[in-house]
C-alpha cells in the first residue's frame with residue numbers, strides 16, 4: 001500500500017476542516033452544510049477523547065503528505081465508516097484498498113466490532129462502487145434526506 005493510516009491528533013485540525021469543507025465534500029455530505037471553525041474544534045476535542053470513535057488520517061508513504069481522513073463510530077457491535085480522500089487522489093483506484101485498511105484498523109482498535117456500515121448518498125456513484133469493491137453489500141435499507149435524495153446503507157461483516 002502506498003498509504004499509511006494513523007490515528008488523528010489535534011495537529012490535524014486544520015487539515016480535517018479544510019478537507020471536510022471542500023465544496024465537493026460538502027455536496028456529498030448528508031447535511032450539505034459547511035462546518036464552522038468553533039463547531040469543528042468542539043467536535044474534534046470530543047471525538048479524540050471518545051473510545052468508541054476512531055478518527056484516522058491517511059498519509060502518503062513516499063511524501064508524508066496527508067491524503068484524506070476516515071472515521072469509524074462504534075455503536076455496540078456495529079461501526080459506521082466514513083472515508084474522504086483529497087480531490088487530487090480521488091478516482092485513481094485507491095478507495096477500495098483504503099476502505100479495507102480502515103475497516104481492519106477498526107477491528108484492531110475497537111473492541112467487539114463485528115460489522116461495519118457505510119451510509120452513502122445514492123447519487124454518489126463513485127463511493128457506492130468503491131465500497132462495493134471493498135466487499136460491502138447493499139442491505140436495502142435507506143433513509144430519505146431533507147433535500148429529497150436518499151442515503152443507502154451498505155454493510156460488511158468482519159471476520
Ligand SMILES: CC(C)(COP(=O)(O)OP(=O)(O)OC[C@H]1O[C@@H](n2cnc3c(N)ncnc32)[C@H](O)[C@@H]1OP(=O)(O)O)[C@@H](O)C(=O)NCCC(=O)NCCS
Nearest residue numbers: 028082083084085090091092093094095125126127129130
Ligand atoms: C469515495 C472514495 C473514498 C472512493 O475512493 P476513490 O479512490 O476515489 O475510488 P476509485 O478510484 O476506486 O473509484 C471507485 C469506482 O468508481 C468509479 N468511478 C470513478 N469516478 C467515477 C465517477 N465520477 N462516477 C461514477 N463512477 C466513478 C471507478 O471507475 C471505480 O469503479 P470500478 O472499480 O468499478 O472501475 C473517494 O472518491 C472520496 O473520498 N470521495 C469523497 C468523499 C465520499 O464520497 N466519501 C464516501 C462517503 S463515506
